Amino acid sequence: MFWNKENREDTKSFISGFVCGLLLMGAVVFGVFAYTHSYLLTAMKSDGLTVKQALQLVKKADAIVRTLDSLYLGEYDTEALLDGAYEGMAEAVGDPYTRYYTQEQYEKFQVSTTGTxxxxxxxxxxxxxxxxxxxxxxxxxxxxxxxxxxxxxxxxxxxxxxxxxxxxxxxxxxxxxxxxxxxxxxxxxxxxxxxxxxxxxxxxxxVPTVEHEMLEDGVGYIAISSFDEITPNQFDAALEELRGQGLRGLILDLRDNLGGRVDAVEKIADALLPEGIITYTVDKNGEKITYNSDAEHSLGLPLTVLVNENSASASEILAGAIQDHGVGTLVGTRTYGKGLVQRTVPFQDDTALKVTMAKYYTPNGNYIHGVGIEPDIVIDLPTGVSYQSLASHQEDIQFLTAYEALQTMLD
CATH class of the missing domain: 2.30.42.10 (PDZ domain)
Incomplete structure (x- = not known):
């Protein structure tokens, strides 16, 4: 075959078109890749995956899915597979309080913390x-x-x-x-x-998180089961009703209260404490945040507080502040000992990550994580008896002890 000028022009046109096609295809592929994996473009920022790690993550995940597709005998849900991977990343941190929430789990978590x-x-x-x-x-x-x-x-x-x-x-x-x-x-x-x-x-x-009743001799009783968004309003209403019935002293029951929101316990503490520190937190960078009470809402009445081994986190913030300020007597058994604060970070797909991000300290600077708070009066329930199994106050030796301690303050 002889190459003439026309052949050369056709070949040149073909090569030019082929190169343009490759460039266009490359641009499209890159655009799609950059759009669907935009995190790769920001991975070189600090406190994140490197580009190499991000690429390895995508490559390994794709290899796992392809292997399952070709070999796995049964069927599987791809979304569940991805959620499992995210949950595994949070679990691998090694912190029992850091966890990943799927959409369904996050919805339930929001209900549990708002209380509505x-x-x-x-x-x-x-x-x-x-x-x-x-x-x-x-x-x-x-x-x-x-x-x-x-x-x-x-x-x-x-x-x-x-x-x-x-x-x-x-x-x-x-x-x-x-x-x-x-x-x-x-x-x-x-x-x-x-x-x-x-x-x-x-x-x-x-969801009711506060129960209350007026007992004899002007002694009021308030039990808080958790510190949710609605709890401060429920507590204020209970306290106001008891005051209207001639409240002279208060028994606050925090037994089996596993904690909840810091902002909720802060508001309740402000109603019970004199002016001063409620608690303070310190994060990984040493930044300190202090939560304070003012003098306006101080209870100003004799107070006993019931705690047990299941009083944790926000319950310990409140119990520790009351003990450190000397405005109440703690009765029961040593508390759980959770001195860590979590923050929940929501994502655009309605999932979320709860992360342990700070330690908290009592007003006197005590870090109670893994230690708990020792009550002023230590009294345990009989062997085999739990707080939840008690049918009445008369069967509750811890309550009776708190009541007697309060009576001595009133006399």
């Missing part, structure tokens, strides 16, 4: 005899009470779907939803041996 959700206003428990879940109590003024749900009713269907055999958590997930949306439930009503179908409109439900 769109629900029906019932407490439920599994009936082992029937395999169904029954209503233990109906919240006064709640949507279920308004719709006619009764204590003892057993869930049969939710929106026509049989829910027999579900766990309480699985059923609760079906019952919760956006506020002001309706759900139709079929109950079995043992009282009349009949089935009833009830439509209930979900409303904002506040």
């Amino acid at each position: 959700y769109g629900g029906l206003g019932v407490t439920i428990v599994k009936n082992d005899a029937t395999g169904r879940i029954r209503v233990v109590s109906v919240y006064e003024g709640g949507p279920s009470e308004a719709a006619g749900v009764q204590q003892g009713d057993e869930f049969m269907k939710v929106e026509g779907e049989d829910v027999t055999g579900l766990t309480t958590d699985e059923l609760a997930a079906k019952l919760k939803g956006p506020i002001d949306t309706a759900v139709t439930i079929t109950f079995y009503r043992p009282a009349t041996d009949s089935e009833v179908e009830i439509e209930i409109t979900r409303k904002k439900i506040e």
Whole structure:
């Protein structure tokens, strides 16, 4: 074949087009890669993966998925696989309080820390005899009470779907939803041996975290089960009601309270303490943040505080501040000993990472992690008896001890 001028021009045009095509394809590939893996472009920043580590991560993850696709006998959920990888990264830190939340887990976590959700206003428990879940109590003024749900009713269907055999958590997930949306439930009503179908409109439900009562001689009792977003308002309402009944002294029960939000315990501490430090935190860079109470909301009354081995975190912040300021007597057993603070960082896909980011100290500078707080009066429950199993105050030797200690302050 002889190459003439026309052949050379065609060849030149072909090569030029081929090169342009390669460049265009490369640009597209790079653009897609940069868009879907944008973190690679920022990986060289401090406190993150290097470009090499990021590439290795993508390459290894892809190799694992390809191997599973070609060899794994069963089926798997790719999203669950990725969530497992993220959970593994958080777990590999080696800190029991640092964890990754999937979308579902993060939604439940938000409910647990805010204390509010769109629900029906019932407490439920599994009936082992029937395999169904029954209503233990109906919240006064709640949507279920308004719709006619009764204590003892057993869930049969939710929106026509049989829910027999579900766990309480699985059923609760079906019952919760956006506020002001309706759900139709079929109950079995043992009282009349009949089935009833009830439509209930979900409303904002506040989980009770504070219980209170007025005892004899002007002694008030307040028990806090957790420190959620709504807890300070519930505590203020309880304290105000007790004051209206002639409160002279207070027993504060923090037993089995595993903690919660620092901002919630800060507000409650401000109502109990004189002006001064509630707690302070120190992060990895040595930055110190101090939380203070003012003199305006000081309780100014005799105070005893019940604690046990399950009083942790925010409970210990409050108990430690009361003890250090000398405004109350701690009664019970040594507390759990969690002196770490976590921060929850949400991501754009509605997942989140909870990270241990600081240590906290009592006003006197005590770091109680792994140590706990020793009560002023140490008294344990009898062997085999737990706080939750107690039926009344009269069976509770720790409560009776706190009551007697308070009486000596009132006399």
